[in-house]
Amino acid sequence: WSPDGTRIAFTTFVNGNNEIWVMNANGSGQAGLTSNVVADEHPSWSPDGSQIVFWSDRDGNYEIYVMNANGTGQTRVTNNLASDFEPDWQPIPLAGRIVFESDRDGNVEIYVMNANGTGQTNLTNDPAIDRAPVLSPDGTRIAFESNRDGNVEIHVMNADGSGPTNLSNNAADDYAPAWSPDGTRIAFWSERDNKDQIWVMNANGTGQTNLSNNAASDFRPAWSPDGARIVFKSFRDGNGDVFVMNANGTEPTNLSNNPANDGQAAWSPDGTRIAFSSDRDGNTDIYVMDADGANPARLTKTLGASASAGAPAWSPDSSVIVFVCGTVGTRQLSAINADGTGRTRLTRNAAWDEHPDWRRGSDTDLDGVIDNADNCRLVATTTQCDSDGDTYGNRCDGDLNNNGFTNSQDYILFRAQLGQPSAAPTYNQADFNCNGFVNSQDYILFRQLLGSPSGPSGLLP
Numbered sequence: 001w002s003p004d005g006t007r008i009a010f011t012t013f014v015n016g017n018n019e020i021w022v023m024n025a026n027g028s029g030q031a032g033l034t035s036n037v038v039a040d041e042h043p044s045w046s047p048d049g050s051q052i053v054f055w056s057d058r059d060g061n062y063e064i065y066v067m068n069a070n071g072t073g074q075t076r077v078t079n080n081l082a083s084d085f086e087p088d089w090q091p092i093p094l095a096g097r098i099v100f101e102s103d104r105d106g107n108v109e110i111y112v113m114n115a116n117g118t119g120q121t122n123l124t125n126d127p128a129i130d131r132a133p134v135l136s137p138d139g140t141r142i143a144f145e146s147n148r149d150g151n152v153e154i155h156v157m158n159a160d161g162s163g164p165t166n167l168s169n170n171a172a173d174d175y176a177p178a179w180s181p182d183g184t185r186i187a188f189w190s191e192r193d194n195k196d197q198i199w200v201m202n203a204n205g206t207g208q209t210n211l212s213n214n215a216a217s218d219f220r221p222a223w224s225p226d227g228a229r230i231v232f233k234s235f236r237d238g239n240g241d242v243f244v245m246n247a248n249g250t251e252p253t254n255l256s257n258n259p260a261n262d263g264q265a266a267w268s269p270d271g272t273r274i275a276f277s278s279d280r281d282g283n284t285d286i287y288v289m290d291a292d293g294a295n296p297a298r299l300t301k302t303l304g305a306s307a308s309a310g311a312p313a314w315s316p317d318s319s320v321i322v323f324v325c326g327t328v329g330t331r332q333l334s335a336i337n338a339d340g341t342g343r344t345r346l347t348r349n350a351a352w353d354e355h356p357d358w359r360r361g362s363d364t365d366l367d368g369v370i371d372n373a374d375n376c377r378l379v380a381t382t383t384q385c386d387s388d389g390d391t392y393g394n395r396c397d398g399d400l401n402n403n404g405f406t407n408s409q410d411y412i413l414f415r416a417q418l419g420q421p422s423a424a425p426t427y428n429q430a431d432f433n434c435n436g437f438v439n440s441q442d443y444i445l446f447r448q449l450l451g452s453p454s455g456p457s458g459l460l461p
Contacts, residue, residue: 123161
């Protein structure tokens, strides 16, 4: 999804190869951005939604490219004989920079570069395989997998590549680090003790604890938005079920508790529900249940022996679920309201459209958790400057002309201040994060405020 939530970029198989397409959020306006005889894949939006980074083998090997959001200006930003792939655009604090994996040095390394391809830097620079970089919630650190000590371990380094440290440091293989929402802990999946289990450790590697601690296979941890619980898939009851446990490993509970195969759990951003896939009624379909496992409900009803629906992904406001559906011959993207109404087919062609992902919002109130509060007008505190004196801090108030609404007029005023110190005589309210300068970070915050009321009469729930 584009950062403003209005468009979806996706990879589709058309005319004999993978291409990058874009469409409106309701499935209309589908248009191809790339058109080559080779593969163009893995689109990722820039923080301001104006560009898309992707990888392509159009020049004989996989390289990173960037283009405008309308498909123009396609530019190769890496240029070497090795393969560069899986780009990701990180807005904070690596605003305007891209982290990615590359084997240009003979093995897979983690690199960072400017959006225009300059300043390419090997962050790991080690003869081992370093991959799967995951930025901490505050963007200052990167957790990743590495076999530099002989087996796959969870490592962490500063965002500039300095201070690499083996956190898990165990003879068994450890995979898939997942930061807690507050950035203080890392959950991961480990093969130690000759079984797949969910482990957690402090962000400095101390306090490693087997959370699931069961003879059956437990894997794929995902934190609840408040960091209090972890959902995972387990075969401890003889089949795949969705389980949840407290973040300290206590009170593991089978939430789905069904003889069928349940999995692909996705926690709603508001923390109240869990979407998952299940074949309990024959075909694999999308279901939703309360966070405590109550009130399971089937949302989709696929027809035909080979039809299925899966891979649910929530919208940032927890109201809509986008998912994959189809048969062996075709897969398409659809969306459905979280109550099961309003099912809409987003893509419609003979190709394969898969792997939808809904871009989450930002932690606008800086409490370490992405939640409903980030979409509200918060009363200004001592840590939030309030330039217009309406008791609503700059971070939560995009109404620059004080007319009671954040709209295109405020956008014009914001653009006039972009790049200037916040001490400018007028409209210094554009310094949303109160860091003394109006820059791209403020732009990201402003985009989230567009179309919202402001002031005491415009409080959002």
